[in-house]
Amino acid sequence: DSGVTQTPKHLITATGQRVTLRCSPRSGDLSVYWYQQSLDQGLQFLIQYYNGEERAKGNILERFSAQQFPDLHSELNLSSLELGDSALYFCASSMDGSTDTQYFGPGTRLTVL
Amino acid sequence: GENVEQHPSTLSVQEGDSAVIKCTYSDSASNYFPWYKQELGKRPQLIIDIRSNVGEKKDQRIAVTLNKTAKHFSLHITETQPEDSAVYFCAATHSGSARQLTFGSGTQLTVLP
Numbered sequence: 388d389s390g391v392t393q394t395p396k397h398l399i400t401a402t403g404q405r406v407t408l409r410c411s412p413r414s415g416d417l418s419v420y421w422y423q424q425s426l427d428q429g430l431q432f433l434i435q436y437y438n439g440e441e442r443a444k445g446n447i448l449e450r451f452s453a454q455q456f457p458d459l460h461s462e463l464n465l466s467s468l469e470l471g472d473s474a475l476y477f478c479a480s481s482m483d484g485s486t487d488t489q490y491f492g493p494g495t496r497l498t499v500l
Numbered sequence: 501g502e503n504v505e506q507h508p509s510t511l512s513v514q515e516g517d518s519a520v521i522k523c524t525y526s527d528s529a530s531n532y533f534p535w536y537k538q539e540l541g542k543r544p545q546l547i548i549d550i551r552s553n554v555g556e557k558k559d560q561r562i563a564v565t566l567n568k569t570a571k572h573f574s575l576h577i578t579e580t581q582p583e584d585s586a587v588y589f590c591a592a593t594h595s596g597s598a599r600q601l602t603f604g605s606g607t608q609l610t611v612l613p
Contacts, residue, residue: 430601430603445600477543489546493542494543
């Protein structure tokens, strides 16, 4: 157990819908990262937050957005879902966003039908 | 941006033999190189990492070597066991305010009993 929690574990929805994925970092960690893992794209960085502020953006679609709340949990919002959005979505956390070690949560498996 | 290439994509070894997985990176500013093990449907789990100021690091049966001049790093697993079977990912990141990881494409390691 890494100490990073994610909910829900599984999510099945239809094309065009909107979903929210939630992540709670390890106690004391200020930085949260979101990654997408799909069969054809591998593990790809989406976005990073540090202490409530966006710090870096990767290959995140405009239909996707995220935020980090004052209690440091983070949410990833996916809208206008397409079949290709089906993937495992992982959240990771690190202490301050400049130290190196990232610990991953158990992931949310999103299936878009 | 950073690009990480990983080889081989699949690797089968006999129990007790050694396994070696190699990665190359493109960004000479990268200075942190973690390795993650991922079992099917589970989260990536950090198994070892190395920073650019050292050339080798060991942890029991696992070792990582880094050649900054050639921009490549390798994972070595000795005395492999069936429970070592998993997908292994290398990753790289560099100093700065954003520490997002760029992952290799993964190696499916199978240890045959």
